[in-house]
Amino acid sequence: MLNxxxxxxxxxxxxxxxxxxxxLEELIVTVQLAPGDVLSEATLAARLGIGxxxxxxxxxxxxxxxxxxxxxxxxxxxxDINVQSQLRLLEVRRKIEEVMVTAAAKRADQAxxxxxxxxxxxxxxxxxxxxxxxxIRFDDQFNHLVAAACRNEYAANAAALMxxxxxxxxxxxxxxxxxxxxxxxxxxxxxxxxxxxDISGAEAASGRLMDYILDATKSSIDT
Numbered sequence: 001m002l003n004x005x006x007x008x009x010x011x012x013x014x015x016x017x018x019x020x021x022x023x024l025e026e027l028i029v030t031v032q033l034a035p036g037d038v039l040s041e042a043t044l045a046a047r048l049g050i051g052x053x054x055x056x057x058x059x060x061x062x063x064x065x066x067x068x069x070x071x072x073x074x075x076x077x078x079x080d081i082n083v084q085s086q087l088r089l090l091e092v093r094r095k096i097e098e099v100m101v102t103a104a105a106k107r108a109d110q111a112x113x114x115x116x117x118x119x120x121x122x123x124x125x126x127x128x129x130x131x132x133x134x135x136i137r138f139d140d141q142f143n144h145l146v147a148a149a150c151r152n153e154y155a156a157n158a159a160a161l162m163x164x165x166x167x168x169x170x171x172x173x174x175x176x177x178x179x180x181x182x183x184x185x186x187x188x189x190x191x192x193x194x195x196x197x198d199i200s201g202a203e204a205a206s207g208r209l210m211d212y213i214l215d216a217t218k219s220s221i222d223t
Contacts, residue, residue: 020050020058026140028067028078029168030133039068039076067164083221086169090217093162094210096155097146098203104149105194105202112149116195119145120188127184135184136171142187149194170213173220186212 024044027033039059045052059076062068069077108116119142126135143163147156170183186209193201 016050016054017057017061020044020048020054021061023048023050024055024058024062025067025164026137028062029136029140029164030171031168033078035078035080037078039078041076062164065161065164067168081169081172083173083217086165086217087214089162089165090210090214093159093166094207094214096159096162097206097210099155100146100150100152100159101190101194101202101206102199103152103155104146105197105199107151108149108194108197112145113195113197115145116142116149116191120191120195123184123187123191124181127181130180132171132180135180136167139167139170139187142191146194166213169217169220173217182212183216 024033033039041052041055041059044059045055048055059068059070063070063076067079069079071077104112119138123135123138123142126132126138140163143159147159150156186205189205190202190209193205
């Protein structure tokens, strides 16, 4: 089930590493930890109230996803934002997401389909209220749910490497130059098509979403 902030309440314990990763990823995506910031395990451990070992493991995961850069004997930096890199990422993301959403529309169980509907409603409500942070949290949950429902671990693993970079780019650039309500509608269209089991509809909606993201990304070059 989703809580009021758009996060999925999971049964069972969540590891400290997962907790550290989730909190750090959001801090970076929402640029509370900004590009170029130098990170300290000790400082982050104190800030989050989590031990240094889970922090270290989370930072290595974030490094694999390109959100931080670990420089031996020099420190850990939040990675820069690069428009050209984002455009190359979108070339790959379009193909992978097409595979994932069509598979999810075919393979999702009823509980997942219900969750897609709740996410769609939550995204639209957040956009109408102008709540960017809540929207980005629903987007994170949407990505995780698609990854689970598609039942394809190879596509899901590939998508996970791009998700944080894409969400951060949107938070920094696209929300300023693009229509946030349109972003919510494009995401909601995909979620609803998956919930309906509409395979061709999910593919078409995913294409429209990626077209929107690409156009918004290109527009950021001139802003």
